[in-house]
Amino acid sequence: MIIELQEAQKAVIQQKGDYAVVAITKHGVELARKLGQSFQNADVYYMSKFEKGDEGEKDIQLFTGSVRLLLPSLFEVYKGLIIIISLGAVVRMIAPLLKDKKTDPGVVVIDDKGEHVISVLSGHIGGANELTKEVAAALKARPIITTASDVQETIAVDLFGKRFGWIWDSAEKLTPVSASVVNEEKIAIVQESGEKEWWLYGRPLPENIKSYRSILEALAEKPDAALVVTHRNLSEEEQQILQNGVLYRPKVIVLGMGCNRGTTSKEIEAVIDETLAELNVSKKSVKAICTIDLKKDEAGLIEVKNKNRWEFICYTPEELNSIKIEDPSETVFKFTGAYGVSEPAALLYSGAETLALTKKKSGNVTISVAVIPY
Template sequence: MNKIAIIISSDQGVQIARTIRQELPEAELFATGKRESCTSVDSITAFVSEQFSRYDALIFVGALGICVRAIASSVQSKYTDPAVINVDSTGRHVISVLSGHIGGANQLTRRVANILGAEAVITTQSDNTGLWALDTLAREHRWHPETTVPMNAIITAFVNTRPTALLLDVKDEGTRYLERTAPEHVKIFYRFEDIDFQAVELLVAVTPYQHESPVQTLYYRPAVLHLGVGCRKNCDPTGVWESITRTLTAEKLSPHSLASVSTIDLKQDEPLVHDIARKAGIPLHVYTADDLKEIEVPNPSEKVTEVTSVPGVAEACALKSARNTRLLVEKQKQKLSDGNDFTFAVALDRTAERRGFIEIVGAGPGDPELISVKGKNFLEAADLILYAGSLVPVELTYYAKPNATVRSSASMTLEEQFSLMKEFYNKGLFIVRLHTGDPCIYGAIQEQMAFFDEYDMDYHITPGISSFLAAAAALQSQFTIPEKVQTIILTRGEGRTPMPEKEKLHLLARSQSTMCIFLSASIVDQVQDELLQHYPPTTPVAACYHLTWKDERIFRGQLQNLARIVKENNLTLTTMIVVGDAIDNRKGLSKLYSHKFKHLFRN
């Protein structure tokens, strides 16, 4: 919220209002009479009447009755009214008064209650029952809402837990949220044809497709369609957008699901493409012939190739923007008047397709609670979890949903791993490949990604907490020391895997930075010898075994004794070696909190 007014109606509320403003510096303070740092108003009711629509939110501090009387004459619609909340003069209760969902009052109520350590009072039924706020989901996930009956009727049926079908025939972050949080009275479907409409009273659908539903329906239109356009020079744009929307509707596609319009650079100044972008409210992408030349189109044209060197502008542009290889609407040739020929085609964004997908997830250092929230959500949604069993605690797989397949890759060859993932992928299922720590640090994912690329399989990486961060936490050490150590080196010793000549340990040791050495306990003598070429023998070291696991063990000492520490304690491959003066250092503290830097924290 950009503009917030805090309105004080009692002397007791002044300090409460100032506390709120410390955390909401964009807020302005208003009060009757003269009070320090407050703008004086003659009448709260008159002020609210004049300024009601100028603010995104009004926070009243004082009696609830004053708040209600002040806003009474200004209230018009939950779709346009600002958020209004009231804080009692003791700061014990924060009440959401007006525009709870759409205006954001409920969210602001929780935030202010947290600031004051107060109780948030929210009476919206969906909030108190843990149900979705259907009237704000579209805004939260950037969908366009459409309803077959008034929205209030949809919301009433939903909060009264009438049997509801949820159709998700495309996917994005929003659909994953709905899958994860679906209430008990909601049954999820991925194909419209599978819904038994005799058993449901309400349909909620996230879809770009125009289905004919026999029950009251709320459609959310995600921006997942990409429109490619070509045209004659100086083509008249009159009526073109309207013609395209009619064609999309005839093809059972919603124009509200368009994400972009694109064309070739030869046409980038054509009024037609700019008119479409403006009327549809979508961005225009312009591609060169080189961008498009490798794209195969279903309807190539010799004439278009002569002019542009691309066999089909509209189709190629749509496929390029969608990163897809197939079209939902192949090239449409239209002419609304003589000499005004244009073409268009539509493709579905590849990432939105209901097809197999692989999420490479960083499990963190071991503690199941140190996986990211996003990583945990993926584990809960996965149809297959393939985890690095020798390195990832099995407890992390307990997040799996019922009927999910959970397999350890510890005894599998790469070929067996690929075969299993591809089997699930080809069925259109969701796979989580679970790696220890952060998968991009010694995660052995490069060969897997090469395989996914070779077979044109979609995948994504979710980062995890690396064990070097767990080491810093376990050692209660800041690995960077102002004016002394500002570099952290993540590396390994040279064992069976050769090290590049310029990355030999003794060369890296010259900087005397904080060094975190992975996978090197078995060659600790060599590691110690190389480090001693540049670090003093008394440099602090720590050997950290199974960081954050139940059997975690940490041994501190000096570099000259590192090999002995590792051997005497039978530490294995899953040991991180940390070396440097940053270990246990309490000197050279940051100057950020000195008086010279206090201006950074002033409003």
């Protein structure tokens, strides 16, 4: 199939991967084909006049007409665009498409000889900086990245913990806190939970960035900005640190769950919300629901995990029985083959030695809560 690009008509494309590689010159096509082989998750597009006859076999999409008419369709659906066209031309073509750095795809530009790979748009949140490094490595080219936090080798506030799945409680202060970091102002970091391997450079933290054991300790030092990593809901006093701070929610909460057959998702989620509130824990920090394999098709649990995009882990009775629990139940064993479900399931997944909540029975639902230790 050849995509015929015409004014006032949206291009009909076939998206399969997360990235699109686009070329319009003879040399650019060779680079695009090479990247198409290197990046298994990339779709390749180039002009039909460079057709080689194997495009159908390689799932390469050909087009006729101006590439300017192709980019809007690619911009809407791909996570990143790798464009082998001059930087100036790309800037002019994508300018009308820009909406928001939180939603725009990452855009990377490669010169026609494949010597330079340039991060152009959405370097951090859109992943263009990381994509630039990967593409440059594949082509043995030079990566060009101009983002201040990358050049200065300091913390990228908008990407902090992203590779671990951390999420912001609010994006409101991302820009001012980022400015404080790159301007080398006094920065406080408080980490109460989550992965510790977030510093990527083989040297100590910059002198302007200091870690504190608690939020109150950090507040006493009057920092210009703060990065707080915790699954806990902050007290009114602690929230003062967010006046120029970003609160990150690490994925550390594991819910061990059991329920009667046919329990509705509404009842299950109500118990979860109530329990997390009692524990003073953010729902954004939940990583997984864990249960026994007899519940792998339980509609209510599946609906809740799908809605919240949580992992759903099911263990065999033998796996659950490998964990020692405080109050093993002969009744539960009679019906399931396991002496407990919610408690051992939460302990198994989390690797924790103790539970934040041992077990709570509410209506048709039983829940235990564990915090993943790092």
